[in-house]
Amino acid sequence: MFFSVVIPTYNRQPILEKCLRAMENQALRPDGPVEGYEIVLVDDGSTDGTVEWIQASSDEFPHVVLYEQDHEGAAIARNFGVQQAKGDTIIFIDSDLVVLDRFLQHHADALSAAYEKGNERVFTYGRVVNTCNFDHPTSEPFKVTDYSRAFFATGNVAIQKRWLLEAGLFDAQFTQYGWEDLELGVRLKNNGLSLIKCPEAVGYHWHPAFSVEELPELIDKEIQRARMGVVFYQKHPTLDVRLMIQMTWLHRLLWGTLSLGGALNERTLGPTLNWLIKRGYPQLSQELSRIFLNWYNVNAVYAAYREGGFNSAQPSSE
Numbered sequence: 001m002f003f004s005v006v007i008p009t010y011n012r013q014p015i016l017e018k019c020l021r022a023m024e025n026q027a028l029r030p031d032g033p034v035e036g037y038e039i040v041l042v043d044d045g046s047t048d049g050t051v052e053w054i055q056a057s058s059d060e061f062p063h064v065v066l067y068e069q070d071h072e073g074a075a076i077a078r079n080f081g082v083q084q085a086k087g088d089t090i091i092f093i094d095s096d097l098v099v100l101d102r103f104l105q106h107h108a109d110a111l112s113a114a115y116e117k118g119n120e121r122v123f124t125y126g127r128v129v130n131t132c133n134f135d136h137p138t139s140e141p142f143k144v145t146d147y148s149r150a151f152f153a154t155g156n157v158a159i160q161k162r163w164l165l166e167a168g169l170f171d172a173q174f175t176q177y178g179w180e181d182l183e184l185g186v187r188l189k190n191n192g193l194s195l196i197k198c199p200e201a202v203g204y205h206w207h208p209a210f211s212v213e214e215l216p217e218l219i220d221k222e223i224q225r226a227r228m229g230v231v232f233y234q235k236h237p238t239l240d241v242r243l244m245i246q247m248t249w250l251h252r253l254l255w256g257t258l259s260l261g262g263a264l265n266e267r268t269l270g271p272t273l274n275w276l277i278k279r280g281y282p283q284l285s286q287e288l289s290r291i292f293l294n295w296y297n298v299n300a301v302y303a304a305y306r307e308g309g310f311n312s313a314q315p316s317s318e
Contacts, residue, residue, distance in 0.1 A: 001033055001034055001035065001087075001088055001089045001108060001111065001112075002034070002035045002036055002037065002038075002086065002087040002088055002089065003034060003036075003037035003038070003087050003089050003090075003091055003104055003107075003108075003158070004037070004038050004040050004081075004082075004085030004086060004087030004089070004090050004091070004161070005023060005037060005038070005039045005040065005090075005091045005092075005093060005104075006040045006042070006078055006081035006082060006085060006090055006091070006092050006093075007019065007039065007040065007041050007042070007081070007092075007093055007094070007095050008042045008044055008074050008077035008078055008081065008094075008095065009041060009042070009043055009044065009046065009050060009095035010043070010044040010045065010046050010071065010095075011046045011047060011048045011050070012046075012048075012050070012095045012096055013046070013048050013049060013050045013053055014134075015095070015096045015098075015134070015206050016050065016095045016096075017053075018098050018137065018206075019093070019095055019096065019097055019098055019099075020039065020041070020061055020064060021060075022098045022099045022100070022101075022103075023039050023063065023093075023099065023103075024039075024060075024061055024062070024063055024064075025101050026101060026102075026103060026104045026105070027101045027102055027105065028104060028105055028108075029105060032105060032108060032109075033108050033109075033111075033112045034104060034105065034108045037063060037087070037104060038063055038064075038065055038085070038086060038087060039061070039063045039064045039065065040065055040067070040081045040084060040085050041054065041064050041065065041066050041067070041095075042067045042068075042069060042077040042078070042080055042081045043066065043067070043068045043069070044069060044070075044071055044072065044073065044074070044076075044077045045068075045069065045070050045071030045072070051066070051068060054066050065084070067080060067081065067084055072175070073174070073175045073176070074154075074170075074180065075170035075171065075172055075174045075175070075180040076170075076172050076175075078092065078154065078169075078170055079169045079170050079172070082161065082164055082165075082169060085161060087161065088160060088161055088162075089111070089158060089159070089160055089161065090158070090159055090160075090161050090164060091104070091107060091157070091158045092154035092155075092156075092157050092158075092159075092181075093154075093155065093156055093203060094154065094155050094205065096205060096206050096207065097128070097155060097156065097203040097204065097205050097206075098137045098138055098203065098204045098206060099156075099201075099202065099203045099204070100138060100202055102200075103126070103201050103202070103203065104201075106126070106198055106200040106201035107124050107126065107158040107198055107201045108158075110124045110158075110196050110198040110200075110201070111123075111124055111158060111196075114196055119194075120160065121163065121191075121192050121193050121194065122193065122194050122195070122196050123152070123157055123158060123159035123160075123163070123188070123193060123194075123195065123196070124157065124158045124159075124195075124196045124197075124198040124201065125150075125152070125153070125156065125157050125195055125196070125197055125198060126156035126157070126158075126198045126199070126200075126201030126202060126203055127142065127146075127156070127198075127199040127200075127201065127202045127203070128146060128148065128153075128155045128156050128202075128203050128204075128205050129141070129142050129143070129146050129202060129203070129204050129205065130143070130145070130146055130204075130205050130207065131204050131205065131206055131207075132206065132207060132208060132209040132210075132282070133206070134206060137204040137206045138202075138204050140204055145283075145287075150181075150182060150185070151182070151185040151186075151188075151189060151195055152181055152182060152184060152185025152188055152189075152195070153181050153182065153185075154181040155203065155205060156201065156203040158198075158201075159188075159193075163188065163191070163193055164184075166191060167184060167187040167188050167191055167193075168187065169184070170183075170184055171183060171184070171231075171235070173231050174228050174231060176224035176225075176227055176228050177221045177224035177225050177228065178221075178224060178225035178228045178229065179225065179228045179229055179231070179232045179245070180228070182232070182244065183231075183232050183235060183236070186236050186241070209277075209282045210277065210282045210283070210285055210286035210289070211277065211282075212266075212270055212273050212274050212277070212285075215266045215270075215289065216266075218289070218293055219266065219293065219296050222293050222294075222296045222297040222300065223296060223297070223300040225297060226245070226296075226297050226298075226299075226300030226301040226303075226304055227300065227304045229244070229245030229246070229247065229301055229304075230245070230247075230301060230304040230305050232244070232245060233245055233247060233305075245301055246294065246297060246298050246301055247298075247301045247302065247305065251294075251298050252298050252302075255291065255294040255295040255297075255298050256295065256298075258291045258295075259291050259292045259294075259295040262292070262295055262299075264291060264292055265292045265295075266289075266292065269288065269289070269291075269292065272285075272288070273285045273288060273289060276288070
């Protein structure tokens with residue numbers, strides 16, 4: 001198999017450098033099933049000098065093939081990357097993911113084992129570990145909060161290109177934050193694809209340590225995610241999707257109760273969140289903030305559903 005690693009990016013040059021260096025450092029068995037790989041990097045209109053840096057550093061990244069597009073969002077960027085990819089097998093990772101040196105080999109071994117059993121309608125899903133350690137992201141241990149039940153998520157997945165084309169790629173309606181990969185996952189499942197977990201293929205998802213200053217951005221993301229959730233439900237009006245996007249009375253009751261009907265919010269809880277951060281508990285502070293972030297999300301889901309759709313705004317960052 002020949003891998004095309006598709007990576008959309010938008011204004012993430014510092015962590016993108018770590019991402020690409022890790023991808024260039026892959027150790028593949030000479031007698032293994034991987035014939036080679038390319039890194040299909042799709043810049044989604046970055047304004048931080050990403051393109052200029054890649055062009056100036058091309059000798060350091062021989063596997064990277066750079067493409068550029070206007071800022072149209074992750075779904076369109078990934079579609080473009082798949083369409084340009086030379087490989088028969090696509091690996092999706094995000095531009096803030098740092099992998100270990102046998103990452104590709106582990107995905108290849110898991111796929112090959114399934115193929116040898118006569119099952120090609122499969123894809124592999126690696127493990128994602130969240131970390132805020134920029135200097136040494138791969139030193140972070142796996143935590144309970146890193147566990148994911150997603151069927152198809154683009155943070156760390158390998159799949160034959162033909163299955164993506166058969167399913168129709170990502171829906172370009174998802175211009176804002178969230179759900180485009182899980183919606184494609186529903187179509188893949190309907191087409192008979194099955195998931196093979198590959199925890200050995202580890203990716204470390206870096207993000208800055210939680211701070212109260214980023215709460216407005218996080219609230220905006222929850223509202224975007226809610227709008228895209230309604231688009232998801234309009235395409236697949238099932239109970240499973242309602243549960244995923246939190247459009248049930250149970251979610252309204254849960255987050256309404258925990259947030260005291262919205263009385264606990266970024267203003268009233270802000271001092272407590274700051275107090276926890278200053279005492280070295282940013283993770284606990286972030287988990288506490290999820291109470292009102294989910295309340296914003298649930299309200300936005302029902303508001304978008306009542307409106308019968310959503311108003312398309314600027315694309316989200318990847």
